[in-house]
Amino acid sequence: MLPSSRRLWALLPLLPLLLLFALAGCAEREEPASASAGGGNGFPVTLRPSGAPEVTLEAAPERIVSLSPSTTETLYAVGAGEQVVAADDQSTYPEQAPRTSLSGLNIDPEAIASHNPDLVIVESDLENKLSKALAKTGTKTLVLPAPATLRDAYTQFELVGKATGHAKEGAELARRTEAEISKLVADTPKTELSYYHELDPSFYSVTSATFIGGVYDLFGLRNIADQDDPNALGGYPQLSAEHILRADPDLIFLADTNCCGQSADTVAERPGWDTLTAVRQGRVVAVGDDIASRWGPRLVDFVRTVSSTVRDAGR
Structure with a gap:
């Protein structure tokens, strides 16, 4: 199943990475x-x-x-x-x-x-x-x-x-x-907290094999979308609600607030999600649809949000 057309453009800036991953295994490094x-x-x-x-x-x-x-x-x-x-x-x-x-x-x-x-x-x-x-x-x-x-x-x-x-x-x-x-990275204590990055309400996410996942890796966070193979599906898997509930992430980052009206409140209203650690401890964070899917100068804002969330979680 493909992401909804409503979210297609949020994913498109990142999809060329799929080609890069595919070529990496069969071509010499450029x-x-x-x-x-x-x-x-x-x-x-x-x-x-x-x-x-x-x-x-x-x-x-x-x-x-x-x-x-x-x-x-x-x-x-x-x-x-x-x-x-x-x-x-x-x-x-x-x-x-x-x-x-x-x-x-x-x-x-x-x-x-x-x-x-x-x-x-x-x-x-x-x-x-x-x-x-x-x-x-x-x-x-x-x-x-x-x-x-x-x-x-x-x-x-x-x-x-x-x-x-x-x-x-x-x-x-x-x-x-x-x-x-x-x-920002140096001033943030490393952690082994787990996280879920949401691209849209149908639970499309990113793994640590993507550009976005690489940002989270800077802080030592563990991605629940990695499962057995972070490179599977090009690093953009669609998770199930059951998997997310089982994984019980410590942090949830929402990149679908503008497109799809998601928030900490709407997440808490999903069946069973009020039991998640991230929800119970108030660690559901909006990262901004555009900022979290682009690699322009506002990338610093994305990193700052992750840094602040990790530091707050460690207090």
Whole structure:
């Protein structure tokens, strides 16, 4: 059974990880993402994203279309917001982002081209169909797949900065984000508490083999969705209510508050859930649908919420 269409987009930013996991077993490890610049202003620059084709930009793009909510956030964070002329329908942050009906799922090259971009950024481009179509108009396509690790996310901040003529700001964003997350982790006592991360009310979750699960791993938390194989189902299993009740998680994190109206109160009203340790001890925490499913600069907010919850549980 697939997640409801209502939650599909919350999962989509993470689904490219499934491909990464599949390829990891049959391909040699790729070189880390990087960029090399020529001229004194940083251009031309050749960008080499991990898991995607390299792209050479001759000059700083003036009209950018972002079809990745995470990248939209990063573009504004590095100071390239004024260069963004269109963003996809899921780019809800920041508020001033030029959100349109463009879709990063059902990509329409003609609709994208109507915005006259000189750079388009997407999360995936199967068989390079988009890049080939846009190349006919002289538009470059930069593919930034979902990162597998925090380090990959920091590297993408740097790449976005270099791609837009804001290399210094991109490097600073990566440095600052890493420093803030490292401090939060260092200041939080390690624990062996168990947790359940909810993607939607039908009990889709994430395992420790995912990017999200990796964040929880930083704090030593034990994922009840791992079961016998964290990699099963690409790391996005649908659990049963019976399994969750048996596992009795110490902490519950809700990433379906905005989409689906879930809260500590609605969780407590589910049959039998009022007996769970997390419910009885008031440890059902909203993490924000978008924040917990993206790898932009607000990743720090997600880590801060987990850190605060773990510290409170240890008191």
